[in-house]
Amino acid sequence: MQISANIWAVHNDRNLFKEPNKFKPERHLDKYGKFVKSKYVIPFSVGPRHCLGEQLARMEVFIFLVSLVQKFRFKPTATSDKAFDEDNAVSGIAFLPVRYEVIAEER
Numbered sequence: 001m002q003i004s005a006n007i008w009a010v011h012n013d014r015n016l017f018k019e020p021n022k023f024k025p026e027r028h029l030d031k032y033g034k035f036v037k038s039k040y041v042i043p044f045s046v047g048p049r050h051c052l053g054e055q056l057a058r059m060e061v062f063i064f065l066v067s068l069v070q071k072f073r074f075k076p077t078a079t080s081d082k083a084f085d086e087d088n089a090v091s092g093i094a095f096l097p098v099r100y101e102v103i104a105e106e107r
Helices: 008-012 052-072
Strands: 072-076 102-106
Touching: 052 072
Parallel strands: none
Antiparallel strands: 072 102
C-alpha cells in the first residue's frame, strides 16, 4: 500500500494562507523583509522518504532564477491580459496552470 501526502491541499488551505491561489511571496516575509520559515510549506514532501535531492534542487533553482532575472526583464504579451486563474488549471498528479505568454527582454 502506498500513501502519498496531499501537499497541494496543505499549500492551498484557506485556514493557513489568506488567498492561497494568489502568488504572494510577501506572505513568507516578516515586517523587515526577512524570510520566515513555515512548517506548512513542504515543497519536497515529508517524512523519512522526503526528496534526497532537495539541497541540490534548491541550489540549482536559485542559480537558474537569479541568472534569468539578472539577464532579462519579464512582462506579459499584449494578448495575455489574464492573470493566473486557478479555476482553469488542470489538477491531477501535478498541478498545471493554463498556457500563457510572456516576453523576455534583455537588460
